Amino acid sequence: MAKVFSREATGLTREFGFLDAFLLNMAVVNVAGGLAYDILQLFFFPGASLPLVFLLGGIPAFGIFLVYTSLSIIFPRTGGDYVYISRIVHPTAGMANAWLNILGFFLFTLTGFNAWYVVYTGLPSLLTSLAVSTGDMGYARIASFIQTNITFDFALSTIVLIIGACIVMFGLKVFKWAFRLIFVYYFLSAALLAALLLVTNHTMFINAIGKDTYSNVISSASQMGVYRFSLTETLLAAVPLGFLTFTGFQSSVYIGSEVKNVKRNQTLALGVSMLLTWVYLVVLAYAASNIFSNSFLQAASYLWATNPSAMPFSATPFITFLLSIIYRNPAIAFLLNSVPVVGGFLLIPSTILASSRILFALSFDRILPEWVSHVNERLRSPVYSVILMMVIAEIWVVVLYFFGYISTWLSLSLATPPGLVDHRYCSHSASFLKTKIKHAGSAKMAPCQATRSSCNGLGRRDPTRGYDCLARIYVFANHKLPIPWPSDLLSNRGECGNHRSFIGALLRCSPLQKKAGLRPVPGLP
Known part of the structure; x- marks a missing residue:
């Protein structure tokens, strides 16, 4: 009889405890960067209340927590959704979902996108904020150079992607310590963002940018209308802006075979990351709406999307940038505006880790060639699957730089809905599982x-x-x-x-x- 698996043992070792699984989940959520990015999307949902959007978005996230916690305990295997769906529904459905996750969610939406985003959007915003806070226009010239030299940007994004892949390829010990060091800085920046949002008021913001500038931004976006709360728009935004910002807090389930004491550590890692994200987003979105006003945030989002030249500053109007205008301190500006850069970079190794483990599981089940699941004995890492994931992500970087942002997302969007059917079916079925x-x-x-x-x-x-x-x-x-x-x-x-x-x-x-x-x-x- 033909063997069921490529070999009896995976070759992977249990290296992750609670802290490491928690950091992996928080890296994919990117809570501070997600808050800054989502405020820019208010243009798509005029009248939406972002605090209420995040509050509603956390409700289905809690259901996902229950499902994934149960499944990760019952199936403590590397591969995540692929393992759950292929064992509960059917291997064909599992394979469809695996490729949806690998191509549609991890590599394209997060890995390749963030290699592009860190360089093309994050770095220019950071440099522009330093120019404003220090008065040194040299930073602004570098930012302009980055935004106008696509070939240079592409090369730099490729280097960023390779560095992220190497963190994964050299094994979980390297991954753990790299993440612990980077997260010290990231949590410091996220904590500073939270503290400033809680102590800053609307008057301070008006005094910093001037009443005329504030009014001009709102009047320039008058085509969109005056901000009025809309329950309909809030409900419409609850999934794409609310729930999807939580996406990734369950990422540690994709390395199930590499987590110690699965029942305790997976439950804590998923639960703490979900609750922390929920509180952080709701509280700070409320604070941001009070400081900058919903009218200004909606207008800035509209102008940034349709007519950036009408903005009084060239940088992307992240709330991190707006806060740095208020305080005009180089250290504060650097810490705040490095949130999109550092948060975006953390997404690269974390999503390569998760997606490479899905590929590993497909190979271990003998769906893909056995060399894909080969584990390097010294590194204890499936090197070939990591390299393959990096190459696929690089294709996405090429498309983003040379084929256009909108057409790229449209192509991906058309391919996504069919694969979601398998995932939703399994999620509903698995919600009845006893642990x-x-x-x-x-x-x-x-x-x-x-x-x-x-x-x-x-x-x-x-x-x-x-x-x-x-x-x-x-x-x-x-x-x-x-x-x-x-x-x-x-x-x-x-x-x-x-x-x-x-x-x-x-x-x-x-x-x-x-x-x-x-x-x-x-x-x-």
């Missing part, structure tokens, strides 16, 4: 609650593809091997039993299912 593990001989059994799935019209005698099933799924995870998929899930064909782990389902058969010859899987309680 309590029962022991049965040498195998571990984790029962799930009843779930209902309708897949009508896709098959005839196979209820996983052709009938509406009310199923109680039993997941058997063996001590020695991860969970393969049997040749036929519900008819109980294929290898199973001791040291042959499998997923089975006990069905309450409908008359239609009985007529088709379906019977409950024998031997299950």
Whole structure:
């Protein structure tokens, strides 16, 4: 019989504790950078209340926390969503979701995008803020050079991407210590941003930029209208600006085989990162709206998107930049405006780590060539999968620089919705999972609650593809091997039993299912 996996042991080691898993999650969330970036998107949702947007966005994020915590404990395997979906729904669905995550979410939306974003947007804003706070126009000239020399920017973005990939490629020990050092600086900058937003008031902002400048920005954006709170726009923004800003706090599940004490550390890492993000975003979005006013923030967002030359300054109007105008201190300006740069850079190694582990899991299941999951014995790192992820991300950097920002995002958007179907289905099904593990001989059994799935019209005698099933799924995870998929899930064909782990389902058969010859899987309680 052909082997189920490429080898019996993954070769990966459990290096991550709570702190490291927490830092990985916070790197992908990029909470301070996310706050600054989201305020620029108010143009798309005129009248939206950003504090309420973040408050509402945290509600589905809490549901994601419950789902991913349960799944990461039941399936403590490297690969994340791919492992969960391929074992619960079907390997085909798992593979579709894996490529959606790798190409659509991690590498394109985060990895390649941030290699571009750090250089093309982050650095010029940082340099312009230093020019304003110090009066040295040399910084402004460097910022202008960066924004107008695409070839130079592309080369610098490529170097940034390679550095991020090397942090991952040299193993988790290097990754851990690099992140601990970088996060000291990042948390200091994020804390300074929070402190200044809490102690600054609207009068200080008006005095810093002048009443005329403040009024001109709002009047220049008069085509958009005067800001008025809109519940409709707030609800519309709750997902793209609210919920999606939380996206990534579950990233540690993609390295499940490399986390110590999974039940404790994954629960804490996901829970703390989600709650910290929720509080930080809601409180500071409220503070920002009081300092700068919703009218000014909406107008600045509109002008930045449609007519940047109408702005009184050339830098991207991040709230970090606006605060540095108020205080005009070089140290404060550097710390605040390095948030988009450092936060953007942290996203590169963290997303390469997560996406390379999905690729590793595909190879370990023998879907991709075995060399993809090869682990370097000295580094304890799947070097080839990391390099492959870096190359794919570099393609995205090329597209962003030389084919245009909008057309690139449109192409990705058209390819995204079909893949979301698999992901949403698994999330709904898995939300019924129980995390309590029962022991049965040498195998571990984790029962799930009843779930209902309708897949009508896709098959005839196979209820996983052709009938509406009310199923109680039993997941058997063996001590020695991860969970393969049997040749036929519900008819109980294929290898199973001791040291042959499998997923089975006990069905309450409908008359239609009985007529088709379906019977409950024998031997299950």
